[in-house]
Amino acid sequence: MAKDTVYSLDQVQLHNREGDLWLVVNGNVYDLSKFTELHPGGAGLLLAKEVAGQDATEAFFSLHRSDVLTKYDRLRIGRLAPDSDSASASATGDKSKAAPTLKKRKEYLLPVVGELSPVPHAEPDWLHPKLFSPYYRSSHHELRKSMREFFDSRVRDEAQEFELSGERPTKALVDLMGRKEWDIHAMRMGPGRHLHGKTLPGGVKGEDFDYFHELVVVQEMCRIGAPGYMAGLQAGMVIGLPPCLNFGDEKMRQKVLPDIFAGKKFISLAISEPHAGSDVQGIQTTATLSDDKKYWTVEGSKKWITNGHFSDYFMTAVRTGPKSLSMMLIERDDNVETKKIKTSYSASAGTAYVFFDKVKVPVENVLGGEGNGLKVILSNFNHERWVICCRIARYNRLIYEETFKWAHLRMSAGKRLIDNAVVRAKFAKMIAKVDAGQTWLEHITYQMTKLSYAEQSQALAGPMALLKYYLARCGREISDDAVQIWGGRGITQGGMGRLIEQHQRTFHFDTLLGGADEVLADLGVRQASKRMPLASL
């Protein structure tokens, strides 16, 4: 049956029973005869007389996400004749009201792969066709287009499936992201000489790649809405590789970088331990220097290591003396063992315990010099926190978008959720938070494009800590409001509210990772207090 066949409502109505069931959704005719028994929402609802052989658009959209239609496009057999559209728009028979509602839904509910969302505030303002931004050039726009197409069409389905199943991202995808034409792993490490000489997606020259390009890559990636899976996609690299980039010698760079950027090998940052979290001074993993001073022998264990379960390298903080902390690159061998830890987000992330049992590490693998571990760790904190900020800001917006759509679909007590003032008040808070958060993030990103790495550590450590604290608090509050609007679906895995459920289960990662909210808030205020000119009192 050709999919462009046009049917009248009378024709559709003839197919209204078990084994011969058609219905209309959004102007398209579906043959559900063989699907009725497989329907996750049950057969009974489809066979009800208001649904079977009728235009079920209203009923459909108050119970499904629009991507169900994309996924089940194979069931579509044709279109409803245009003159049937408004005549049959609602099974309630209220023709005057039904037509505009349907029109509106067509406009914003069917997402097009690679396109901008038409939902107001669902995209940051720099993507608004009528607004201006001082920060983004055409290369940022081109890169964004290319990243959106990539993540929408090649990553989203796998991400959604694996977020629930806990499988790690497929090798095929990780390899693809590492290919020359995409170079996504390398771009995620931010600007630097590792990108020089390359032409990146959207035609961006590696030398011109700046923090706004990096922001674009991170934020486009977040839209797939699968936090644990996303962590499985080389999050360990983002935090574990910088010491190698910034302190590694040429030999180490040549050995490690190409395989990681190609997606052939994985690295993770191994700092936290059962007895030491953000408190790095409490680290107990020790390294003893051999008599010939050629290698260190490492013993101890690490906990909550993102990607640890499948990492080939561990950028590890170890005690090399009672008062000496060092950072070293440890390659997996038979004396390194990893064991998965179940966390509240997806096992895709490969979060693990790492056990080092007398592992021999060449002295050349110490980064930044023996005893300089803290300096190496601190030098990376700003960038790590900034990446987390990019992620939270975009994820918060996604949760808002999903919820705003839902509030326009869901009918309760005869009206849409959005028609209730109490619901609109929640959206006022959400929109203010997502737009303010992004604006502050862009302001700090701009400073990063102007300051050297060392200057950033000086001038931005406090503001960055406060920004991360702010965005993570917003994430918590947005999650709370979203769940209240979604009701039971906000706490149900799978189905329409799946992103909301994921978020309310996982937003705490953002309130802890890269420094707990309380620690960062205090850091921001202490930094400000240090700059306080006493003469002004």
Ligand code: HEM
């Ligand atoms: C083209 C027609 C339809 C297709 C392809 C379809 C497909 C699906 C799918 C795939 C789900 C699982 C949702 C998910 O996991 O995201 C679902 C759930 C459901 N469907 Fe349908 N469906 C159709 C029409 C309808 C209609 C017309 C009704 C009601 C009159 C209905 C009622 C439900 C219900 C109650 C659920 C459970 C959703 C929940 O409670 O969150 N479906 N459907």
